[in-house]
Amino acid sequence: SFTPRVFSGIKPSGDLHLGNYLGAIRRFVPLQDTHETIYCVVDMHAITVWQDPEDLKRWTYEIAAAYIAAGVDPKKSIIFNQSQVVEHAELSWVLNCVARMGWMARMTQFKDKAGENSEQVSLGLFAYPSLMAADILLYKATAVPVGEDQRQHLELTRDIAKKFNHDFAKQIAAAGFEDGFFPITETLATGPAMRVKSLKDGSKKMSKSESSDLATIYMMDDADLIAKKIKRATSDAEPLPSEAAGLESRPEAENLVGIYAALANQSVDQVLAEFGGKGWGIFKPALADLSVSVLAPIAEEMKRLVSDRGEMDRILRDGADRARAIAQPIMADVRSIVGF
Template sequence: MKRMLSGIKPTGRVTLGNYIGAIKPFVSFQDDYEMIIFVANLHSMTIYQEPKDLRQNTKDLIALYLAAGLDPEKVTLFLQSDVKEHAQLGWYLNCMVTMGELSRMTQYKMQVEKAKARKDTSIGAGIFNYPSLMNADILMYDPDYVPVGDDQKQHVELARMVAERFNHRYSETFKIPEPLTPRVGGRIMSLQDPTSKMSKSDPTGKGCIYMLDPINISKKKIMAAVTDSDSHVRYDKENKPGISNLMEIYSILDHKSYEEIEAMYEGKGYGEFKKDLAEIVGAELQRVQDAYNKIMASGEIEKVLDEGAKKAGRIAYKKLAKVERKMGITIRK
């Protein structure tokens, strides 16, 4: 069975975009792949997190993974910080990349531009160095595939390059992973600005649906979503980004193709389409929230994380020992 690996940061509340793009696909993958999924809480340290919020967001994220249908018997689910080898391998691999390579990473360049805009040149070193930790996260487990959105493919490409560099210098050690980009739902956009990704840090909150928000609020956000002056429900991402984004959500949650959706609303306006979509989103949120509440009350999260860390730790221990022997860090051969 092929192995697949992914991680998600516990910063901010989980959005419908996170659910559709990252969490929900894993439920279908878990029967076909050996899944390793971690909560990337070390990566959350690149910017300050209020401790109580980080703790709650981490717990919520794990509970939502399980509520979505991930089976701990099929999936290895753990906290990144519980497997100490991540940070150690991250340092070794950090010594194998150049400052030029790290400075070309999109996230770092975005932070530089934001710093310039606010006339503040102070950018945390974690923002610059985090791709090396991400390289370790990926390469530690020799995955065949790493599912990513279009905006994250750059990270997998860097991991591939570092793996090839290490293998060339020290002999075959890491598997070269392949990025896996979903055809639909990889990047759900803001409901108010369909040219921007749905973000946890949405300044108004109107463009973002949070998985644990009251259902009626989420329905209202769907009804108020930006579309266009046309009234034809048609998928055209370039010319009709707003309605296309809503159709993407509809397609994923109700298992219908764009062609089927277009046929269903032929001759009907956006109002009826939005009303139906609001009900579909509401039903999905209700199902997940009911499961979430049961999981939070059960106390099973700690057990799942403990078991996941043990399984991941066994793989990580062997890989790190192999890396250290190859590099000469340890005197053992």
């Protein structure tokens, strides 16, 4: 039987936070039982904006450690570092020559990230979605568990795959591939996508690059700091409502309750059945305790792993070997299809 292959990755461009955990890393774990799973630390994506080389290296180890500490099993899944499998760069060049300037110019994330500074950002930032297409297509991954923010990039991946299949149809057929060469990758639905918001502003997502330190819960924060951040989180003067509808137009309250629900594996209504009518002085300490009980064991295991570079290097080398074993034959086919 055919086991669908999943590819996903996180950029080593900052300290991991609760949003990365709930929105991405935690969701990687159950997929291991139903899919062939490839989880990458995408360091080549990280350098599309300036990264201090020492930070880049430290964050690379931290992300791999976070995958493992959260329950990604390096025996079941392939965990590796993008730059260690040079075929990512090789395929991305071929795909750069398939993708059209007009397609790339429509990417809203580039426009957001470049802002008014679009003349000064790197060429890599512009080409980023084509490298992402290479990440996925290098493994002929059929499904990627991406959030709404990546939907446009995944559409671009499909457009690139279709154009490659079309432009080289003759060579692809001659090589014996019956339904085109690259798959048309779908978004993998893994339940409602959790968007964790900033603790200081419920209209902004929690992110590695948040300006206020108190706005973001980092995976490696200690218990006291987590409690302090939650205590100081923006909320309102109202008690908690008794059902989810009561959170409408209360974005900060909705965020905090949503975080509780996600961490407790409960629905928002279940959380409100317990806390409805209670004030923040009751809810916030409960949320802090819950956050610490989930994050502390993971942080402890991350610290143990990152302090053992020998073990991390072994895991990443083994992952890169297994990634290459899939990627190299596919890249060899691409080379021959293109006429290299």
